[in-house]
Amino acid sequence: xxxxxxxxxxxxxxxxxxxxxxxxxxxxxxxxxxxxxxxxxxxxxxxxxxxxxxxxxxxxxxxxxxxxxxxxxxxxxxxxxxxxxxxxxxxxxxxxxxxxxxxxxxxxxxxxxxxxxxxxxxxxxxxxxxxxxxxxxxxxxxxxxxxxxxxxxxxxxxxxxxxxxxxxxxxxxxxxxxxxxxxxxxxxxxxxxxxxxxxxxxxxxxxxxxxxxxxxxxxxxxxxxxxxxxxxxxxxxxxxxxxxxxxxxxxxxxxxxxxxxxxxxxxxxxxxxxxxxxxxxxxxxxxxxxxxxxxxxxxxxxxxxxxxxxxxxxxxxxxxxxxxxxxxxxxxxxx
Numbered sequence: 001x002x003x004x005x006x007x008x009x010x011x012x013x014x015x016x017x018x019x020x021x022x023x024x025x026x027x028x029x030x031x032x033x034x035x036x037x038x039x040x041x042x043x044x045x046x047x048x049x050x051x052x053x054x055x056x057x058x059x060x061x062x063x064x065x066x067x068x069x070x071x072x073x074x075x076x077x078x079x080x081x082x083x084x085x086x087x088x089x090x091x092x093x094x095x096x097x098x099x100x101x102x103x104x105x106x107x108x109x110x111x112x113x114x115x116x117x118x119x120x121x122x123x124x125x126x127x128x129x130x131x132x133x134x135x136x137x138x139x140x141x142x143x144x145x146x147x148x149x150x151x152x153x154x155x156x157x158x159x160x161x162x163x164x165x166x167x168x169x170x171x172x173x174x175x176x177x178x179x180x181x182x183x184x185x186x187x188x189x190x191x192x193x194x195x196x197x198x199x200x201x202x203x204x205x206x207x208x209x210x211x212x213x214x215x216x217x218x219x220x221x222x223x224x225x226x227x228x229x230x231x232x233x234x235x236x237x238x239x240x241x242x243x244x245x246x247x248x249x250x251x252x253x254x255x256x257x258x259x260x261x262x263x264x265x266x267x268x269x270x271x272x273x274x275x276x277x278x279x280x281x282x283x284x285x286x287x288x289x290x291x292x293x294x295x296x297x298x299x300x301x302x303x304x305x306x307x308x309x310x311x312x313x314x315x316x317x318x319x320x321x322x323x324x325x326x327x328x329x330x331x332x333x334x335x
Contacts, residue, residue, distance in 0.1 A: 001061045003030070003054070004335060005047070005097055006327035007068035008107060011083030011145040013037055015324050016050045018059060021335060030059055032324075043068070043088050044096040051097055063099035065334035069110030069327045071146055073165050079104050083145050101334045106163040108148030108279075110326030112140045113159055115277040115317060116152065117329075122319040124287055126278070126296055129313035139273040141264050142280025142317075143202070147195040151271050166267060167195035174262060174301075181255075184209050194263045198256070200233035200282065206259075207236050207252035216251035237285065257289055261298035268312055269305060279317040287316060 001022055008015040017032040031054060035046050051063070070088055072081040078089040093102040116138060137153040147167030152159040171192045173182045185192040185205065196202055207226075211218045222239060229235040239246035240253035268276055283290060290296075299314070300306050319325070 002064040002335070003059065003061045004328065004331040005050070005063055005066040005099070006324055006331045007043070007047075007066070008110065008321075008323035008327055009037070009043060009068055009070040009081070009086075009088070010107065011037060011071055011081060014040075014043065014046055015321070016046065017321075017324050017328055018050075018054055019328055019332070020059075020061065021064065021332070027332065030054070031057060037084055037086075042092075043070075043086055044092045047093060047096040063097045065101040065103075065331050066093055066097050066099055067103045067105060067110075067327045067330035067334065068093065069105050069107035069323045069330075071107045071148070074104055074106050074109075074163065077104055079106075103330055103334060105327070105330060106148070106150070107323050108140055108142065108150040109161045109163040110323045110330065111142065111148065111277075111279045111317075112138075112150040112152040112161045112163075113326035113329050114322045115140050115279065115326075116154075116159060116275070117325075118317065118319055118322065122317065122322075123277075123315040124284075124291075124318055125313070125315045126290060127310070127312065127314040129274070130311040131274070131313075136274030137271065138275040138277065139267055139271055140277045140279050140317075141267050142278060142283065143198045143200070143260060144281040145200055147193075147198045147202075147263070148280065149267055151273070167198070168193040170194075171197060172266075178259075180213065181206075181209055184212065194259075198260045198263055200231070202259075203233040203236050203252060203256050203282075206255045207232075207248060210248045210251045210255070216247040218248040219246065222246050222249065233282075234285075237282075241286075241289070253286070253289065254294060257286070257294045258298045261295035262301070264295075264314075265299040265302055265309060268299070268309055269302060272308065273312060275313040275315070277315060277317050279322055281320065283316045284318050284320070290316060 014035045090102040149166035151162040240249040
């Protein structure tokens with residue numbers, strides 16, 4: 001027996017999974033753990049702690065391979081995380097785990113490996129499209145700490161994934177209000193990408209915009225709560241979904257959903273997938289609002305191309321382990 005280690009590494013949390021690989025090729029997940037990324041100096045340190053825990057649990061098989069999906073661009077097998085000051089390379093990971101093979105992939109590369117393999121109950125369908133079972137290429141997009149995007153192409157029984165950094169493409173406003181939003185964000189950042197708005201930090205920025213431009217009534221109680229909140233984006237979303245809703249939070253969330261749908265539609269136009277998966281940590285929490293209309297309205301609002309987008313199967317990924325499952329597949333492929 002041997003072990004493979006998989007990791008889903010983000011700016012907020014790092015999830016690791018150890019899987020037993022038996023002599024007959026069968027697999028069994030042995031142990032998983034979530035670490036707060038910001039509390040550690042490096043991914044290598046987390047790997048060492050995780051391996052020590054495995055050994056204490058009598059998981060003494062050698063580690064044969066490891067793969068990690070990371071929230072940042074991967075160049076020549078190495079990555080510097082976009083939202084965390086870690087540099088990750090295979091050599092350091094091999095040394096930390098004592099294994100001969102390790103691979104670093106973009107986190108949405110891993111999401112794209114796993115999304116097509118998920119069972120139906122791990123998906124919430126927003127649009128059935130022409131034929132959700134057709135074996136065409138597919139795309140994934142997902143807002144969380146950042147905004148990930150990738151494209152997958154079926155090849156034999158597996159997928160060839162084209163990782164991207166499409167979330168950092170220029171934000172394109174639609175209408176006068178979004179023109180004003182662009183000016184507001186440009187004053188903060190200079191370059192304004194889609195990720196600046198379609199992400200957890202983007203929800204906070206949109207709330208700031210709503211309050212600054214007095215687009216909806218705001219309250220000192222909400223301002224105080226946001227100042228104290230460990231996760232201001234989650235606080236804004238909760239207040240937007242409450243009954244009664246906080247007006248400024250509700251307006252910010254409405255803007256967010258529209259922008260999310262618009263960029264999902266942009267990705268779909270660029271690769272014309274048969275299936276589009278909406279992943280990331282935010283979408284499942286906002287599923288009722290995603291189904292309510294603004295997301296899909298903006299997804300389809302592409303003029304003469306509306307009928308093309310109506311043919312695409314669109315679904316929200318409900319399994320929070322999707323990136324980890326993709327990393328596990330990548331690790332198993334190394335053995």
